[in-house]
Amino acid sequence: xxxxxxxxxxxxxxxxxxxxxxxxxxxxxxxxxxxxxxxxxxxxxxxxxxxxxxxxxxxxxxxxxxxxxxxxxxxxxxxxxxxxxxxxxxxxxxxxxxxxxxxxxxxxxxxxxxxxxxxxxxxxxxxxxxxxxxxxxxxxxxxxxxxxxxxxxxxxxxxxxxxxxxxxxxxxxxxxxxxxxxxxxxxxxxxxxxxxxxxxxxxxxxxxxxxxxxxxxxxxxxxxxxxxxxxxxxxxxxxxxxxxxxxxxxxxxx
Amino acid sequence: xxxxxxxxxxxxxxxxxxxxxxxxxxxxxxxxxxxxxxxxxxxxxxxxxxxxxxxxxxxxxxxxxxxxxxxxxxxxxxxxxxxxxxxxxxxxxxxxxxxxxxxxxxxxxxxxxxxxxxxxxxxxxxxxxxxxxxxxxxxxxxxxxxxxxxxxxxxxxxxxxxxxxxxxxxxxxxxxxxxxxxxxxxxxxxxxxxxxxxxxxxxxxxxxxxxxxxxxxxxxxxxxxxxxxxxxxxxxxxxxxxxxxxxxxxxxxxxxxxxxxxxxxxxxxxxxxxxxxxxxxxxxxxxxxxxxxxxxxxxxxxxxxxxxxxxxxxxxxxxxxxxxxxxxxxxxxxxxxxxxxxxxxxxxxxxxxxxxxxxxxxxxxxxxxxxxxxxxxx
Numbered sequence: 001x002x003x004x005x006x007x008x009x010x011x012x013x014x015x016x017x018x019x020x021x022x023x024x025x026x027x028x029x030x031x032x033x034x035x036x037x038x039x040x041x042x043x044x045x046x047x048x049x050x051x052x053x054x055x056x057x058x059x060x061x062x063x064x065x066x067x068x069x070x071x072x073x074x075x076x077x078x079x080x081x082x083x084x085x086x087x088x089x090x091x092x093x094x095x096x097x098x099x100x101x102x103x104x105x106x107x108x109x110x111x112x113x114x115x116x117x118x119x120x121x122x123x124x125x126x127x128x129x130x131x132x133x134x135x136x137x138x139x140x141x142x143x144x145x146x147x148x149x150x151x152x153x154x155x156x157x158x159x160x161x162x163x164x165x166x167x168x169x170x171x172x173x174x175x176x177x178x179x180x181x182x183x184x185x186x187x188x189x190x191x192x193x194x195x196x197x198x199x200x201x202x203x204x205x206x207x208x209x210x211x212x213x214x215x216x217x218x219x220x221x222x223x224x225x226x227x228x229x230x231x232x233x234x235x236x237x238x239x240x241x242x243x244x245x246x247x248x249x250x251x252x253x254x
Numbered sequence: 255x256x257x258x259x260x261x262x263x264x265x266x267x268x269x270x271x272x273x274x275x276x277x278x279x280x281x282x283x284x285x286x287x288x289x290x291x292x293x294x295x296x297x298x299x300x301x302x303x304x305x306x307x308x309x310x311x312x313x314x315x316x317x318x319x320x321x322x323x324x325x326x327x328x329x330x331x332x333x334x335x336x337x338x339x340x341x342x343x344x345x346x347x348x349x350x351x352x353x354x355x356x357x358x359x360x361x362x363x364x365x366x367x368x369x370x371x372x373x374x375x376x377x378x379x380x381x382x383x384x385x386x387x388x389x390x391x392x393x394x395x396x397x398x399x400x401x402x403x404x405x406x407x408x409x410x411x412x413x414x415x416x417x418x419x420x421x422x423x424x425x426x427x428x429x430x431x432x433x434x435x436x437x438x439x440x441x442x443x444x445x446x447x448x449x450x451x452x453x454x455x456x457x458x459x460x461x462x463x464x465x466x467x468x469x470x471x472x473x474x475x476x477x478x479x480x481x482x483x484x485x486x487x488x489x490x491x492x493x494x495x496x497x498x499x500x501x502x503x504x505x506x507x508x509x510x511x512x513x514x515x516x517x518x519x520x521x522x523x524x525x526x527x528x529x530x531x532x533x534x535x536x537x538x539x540x541x542x543x544x545x546x547x548x549x550x551x552x553x554x555x556x557x558x559x560x561x562x563x564x565x566x567x568x569x570x571x572x573x574x575x576x577x578x579x580x581x582x583x584x585x586x587x588x589x590x591x592x593x594x595x596x597x598x599x600x601x602x603x604x605x606x607x608x609x610x611x612x613x614x615x616x617x618x619x620x621x622x623x624x625x626x627x628x629x630x631x632x
Contacts, residue, residue, distance in 0.1 A: 106506075109411075
C-alpha cells in the first residue's frame with residue numbers, strides 16, 4: 001500500500017577504517033515516495049546509498065526492507081533482498097563487454113526461468129521505455145553519456161523491482177537530458193508504483209521530483225533536516241539548508 | 255623592449271611613507287625582480303610608517319605580480335606596518351581579496367613527517383600481514399565458488415568461458431610457437447657445442463626432449479601467459495572496478511568471483527596444459543632443426559632418440575606443472591584486478607603486480623614440484 005514504510009534506515013553509522021563519515025542516521029522511505037538524499041559534496045550521500053544497496057557494511061545500524069534486515073541477514077537472504085531493487089550508478093556501470101541488450105538481459109537470464117525469446121521481448125520493451133529502441137546491439141562505449149544513463153536505467157528496471165536507487169542521475173548530463181530523466185523518474189513512480197531513492201545535489205531535480213528528503217551536513221556528519229524539499233525551502237530556519245536550497249542566496253531570495 | 259622591463263623602486267617620503275613603485279610588464283615569463291632586491295631596498299630605506307603602491311607605469315601583470323604583492327603584504331604585516339592597496343590595479347586588488355577570502359582550514363595541511371625505522375618496519379609488516387590475509391580470503395572465496403560450480407550452482411555465462419578459452423588458447427598460439435621454438439633451438443645449440451666435444455651429438459635430442467617436456471615448455475608458456483593473459487585479467491577486472499561494473503554485479507546479488515573469476519580460472523587451467531603440450535612439440539622441433547642442420551644428424555635418428563629418452567612421466571610432470579601455472583597466473587591476475595583501487599594509476603599497479611606475482615609463484619611452484627618429483631622418484 002502506498003504510504004506504508006518501505007525502507008527503514010536505523011541508526012546507521014558509516015565509515016572507512018577508523019574515519020566516521022556519518023553517524024546515527026535514521027529515516028524511513030515510504031512506498032511510492034520519491035525520496036531525495038541531499039547535501040553538499042562530501043556529506044556522505046553516496047556512502048548511504050552504497051550501504052542501502054549492500055555494498056558498504058555499516059559500522060553499526062541496520063537497513064530494513066519491509067522489516068527484513070539487509071546487514072544481519074545470511075548471504076542467501078541478502079541476495080534475495082538485493083534482487084528486489086535496481087540501482088542506476090553515477091557512471092552507469094554498464095558491463096562494457098556486453099551489448100545493451102545483453103546488459104538488460106543478464107538479470108533476467110540469472111533470475112527468471114523464461115525463454116530467450118521472451119527475454120528478447122522484455123529487453124526491447126525496457127530499452128523502448130527509456131527511448132533506446134534500436135540500440136540493442138550497441139556496446140556501451142559506442143553511445144553517449146546520457147544514453148548510457150538511460151541504458152543503465154533499463155537494466156535497473158529489468159527485474160521489475162519495486163525500489164529503484166539513483167546515484168547522481170543528472171551528473172554529466174545536459175539540462176535537457178537531465179530534465180527528461182527527471183520526467184522519466186516521475187513516470188516510473190506513477191505507472192509502476194515503484195519507490196524511488198535519489199542521491200543528488202542537483203537543485204532543479206530535488207525541487208521538481210522529490211516528495212520527501214533528508215539533508216546531510218558534512219560538518220556535523222548527520223541529518224540536519226528532513227521532509228518535503230519544497231516545504232524545507234519555504235519553512236526551514238536552518239541557514240545551511242536555506243543556503244543549499246537557494247544556491248547560497250539566502251533567506252530573502254526564497 | 256627595455257621600456258616594458260619589470261622594475262621595482264622603493265621611495266621613502268619625508269613622512270616615513272614607503273612608496274612601492276612598480277613599472278613595466280609584471281608577468282611570470284619576464285625576469286621579475288627578486289624578493290631579495292625588495293628586502294635590500296627596504297632595509298636601505300630605513301624605518302617606515304606605512305606602505306603605499308604606485309602602479310601608474312605598470313603596463314601588464316599576471317600571477318607573477320600577485321605572488322610578489324602577497325609577499326610584500328606578508329612582509330608588511332610582519333613588521334606591523336599598515337598597507338594601502340588602493341594604488342594597485344582594480345583587478346589585482348580583487349584577486350588579492352579573493353585569494354585571502356577563505357582562510358586556510360585548520361588541520362588539513364599535510365605535515366612532512368619523518369617516520370622512524372621502527373615505524374616503517376612495523377607498517378611494512380602490518381601491510382604484509384594484511385596482503386596475506388587478502389590473498390587467503392580470495393583463495394577461500396574462489397574455493398567456495400569452485401564448490402558451487404561442482405554443485406552446478408555457480409552463476410556465470412558459458413559464452414564468457416568460451417570467449418576466454420579462445421583468448422587464452424587459440425589466440426596465444428603464435429607467440430607460444432615462436433618463443434618455444436626458439437627456446438628449443440637455443441637449448442640444442444648450447445648443448446651441441448658441449449656434446450660435440452665427446453662425439454655425443456645425438457644426445458642433443460635427449461637434452462631438448464627431456465628439458466622441454468619436463469620443465470621448460472611449462473615455465474616458458476607460464477611466463478608468456480602471465481605477461482599476456484594474467485596482465486589482461488588484472489586490467490579488465492581493475493577497469494571494471496573503476497567503472498562500478500563490479501558493484502553493479504554485487505547489487506544484482508551475483509558473486510563477482512563466480513561471474514568473473516571462475517570462467518577465467520577455468521579457461522586458463524584448461525588451456526595451459528594443452529598449450530604446454532603444443533610447446534613441447536615446438537621446442538623439440540627447434541632442437542631438431544639444429545640437430546639436422548648443424549650436427550648432421552639424421553631426421554629419423556633424432557626422432558628415435560627423442561622417443562627413447564622422453565618418458566611418459568616427463569610429459570605428465572610438464573602437463574601437471576602447466577595446469578598449476580595456469581591456475582596460479584589466473585589467480586594472481588584476478589586477485590590483483592579485484593583488489594585494484596578506483597583510479598587509472600591503481601589499474602596500472604594492479605597489472606604490474608599481477609605479472610610479478612604470477613612469475614614469482616610460477617618459479618616457486620616449479621621448485622616445489624621438482625623437489626616433490628625428486629622425493630617421489632618420478
